[in-house]
Amino acid sequence: MSNSRILSGYRPTGRLHLGHLWGNLRQMVELQEEGECYFFVADWHALTTEYQDPSRLSEYVEEMVLDWLAVGLDPERAVIYRQSDLPQVAELQLYLSMITPLGWLERVPTYKEQQEQLKNRDIATHGFLGYPVLQAADILIVRGERVPVGEDQLPHLELTREIVRRFNFLYGKTFEEPQAVLSPTPRIPGTDGRKMSKSYGNYVGLDDEPGVVKEKVLSMVTDPARRTRKDPGDPEKCxxxxxxxxxxxxxxxxxxxxxxxxxxGCVECKGILAERVIEDLLPFQERRRELEKKPGLVSEVLREGRRKVAPLADEVLSEVRRRMGIGRA
Ligand code: SF4
Structure with missing residues (x-):
């Protein structure tokens, strides 16, 4: 499907890492050639898990947009905006919340999983439980048709599709069901073998200096059968x-x-990997340093993105209000 409307958003929770790059950042760069792309910085989503300490949130937004630009996202070809610059999203989330049964949210697998994984944070909140509804609002506010996702995000997208079906059933055909664009790269493991994630502290950052990359790659877990240099291993378990x-x-x-x-031995093997990762990151890091020299660049990109997306969001929201009987005097 070409010329379709594609939507993708990232939570600004710090500098990006290899999990983002191979999860779908490279895919987003390619999708710019295929359709009308909307890429947003999901700062409200960041608050669902980071609400206790938002002190660095605006800094993270800036950092992330610079990372995006350095990877190759292009404001000339994609609309790049910040979620909180579009209050229409919050209003749409409110309307969608009215029709979303609680049971749908409680059965989203990541809800329980994250509660387990992030035990050090109190995320038993309305905001965290409801974030799949916020995701639905993100997608529907631009009438997104294709959404790049990892396998673990599929239940969220399915929830959006269920919400669309319910909305259309209750109020008449308003939205199309968005389709998933699966990442071509399987799950990227972190240094401890779990999915690479900022929250788990197991990541290799796009901005990591060569020495840091080497140290992190050398610390990666390998096949436990290779207890000593002489033990043979199974690479698929590494x-x-x-x-x-x-x-x-x-x-x-x-x-x-x-x-x-x-x-x-594993040290030699991981040394080869570290060299390749360092080499691959260098051009990105050089571009990133150049972009940092342009003050006001991120504000300008986000301002322009907001200008482009707002009329579409207004149009969607006024149709939703009309269908749900909400008048504006
Ligand atoms: S030799 Fe390489 S592939 Fe095999 S377990 Fe060690 S690091 Fe992994």
């Missing part, structure tokens, strides 16, 4: 090997073979 598949595709046979026969 997090570092998952990254080798992305960064070292030309040497996979050699790497797999040396792992299975204990031909080399």
């Amino acid at each position: 997090s570092a090997f998952q990254l080798h598949k992305i960064y070292t595709p030309d040497r996979l046979d050699e790497i797999g073979g040396n792992c299975r026969t204990a031909g080399w």
Whole structure:
């Protein structure tokens, strides 16, 4: 499907990492060629888990937009805006909340999962439970048709589709059901083997200095069967090997073979990976440094994005208000 409307948003919770880059950032860059893209900085979503300490939120917004631009998102080809600059999203979330049964939200798998994983934070809040409704509002406020997601985000998108069906049933056909665009890259493991995430502190940052990248890659968990240098391993049980598949595709046979026969140790193997990651990050880091020299760039990009998206959001919201019997004097 080409020329469709594509929507993607990121929570600004700090500098971006390899999980973002391979999860769908590169895909977003390519999608700019395929359709009408809306990329937003989800600062309200960030508050769902970070509400206790928002002191760095605006700094993170700035950092993230600079990272986006350095990776190749282009304000000339995509509308780049900040969620909180579009109050229409919050109003739409309110209307969608009215028709979303509580049970739908409670059964979203990430709800319970995140409660388990983020035990150090109190996220038993209305805002956190309701964030899939906010996501639905994000998508529907621009009539998004295609949404790049990872497999773990599919239940959220399904919830949006259910909300659309319910809305259309209650008030007449208003929205199309958005479709998922699955990331071509499988889950990116962090240094501890869990999904790479800022919250877990297991990430390799796009801005990490070569020495830091090396240190983090060398600390990655490997096949536990390789307790000593002489023990053979299974690369498929190793997090570092998952990254080798992305960064070292030309040497996979050699790497797999040396792992299975204990031909080399994990330090040597991860050293090769670290070199490739460092090399791949360098052009991004150079572009990022150039962009930092342009004061006011991020404000300008977000202002322009807001100017472009607001008329569309107004049009959607006035139709929703009309269908739900909400008048404006
Ligand atoms: S040799 Fe390489 S692929 Fe095998 S367990 Fe060690 S780091 Fe992983």
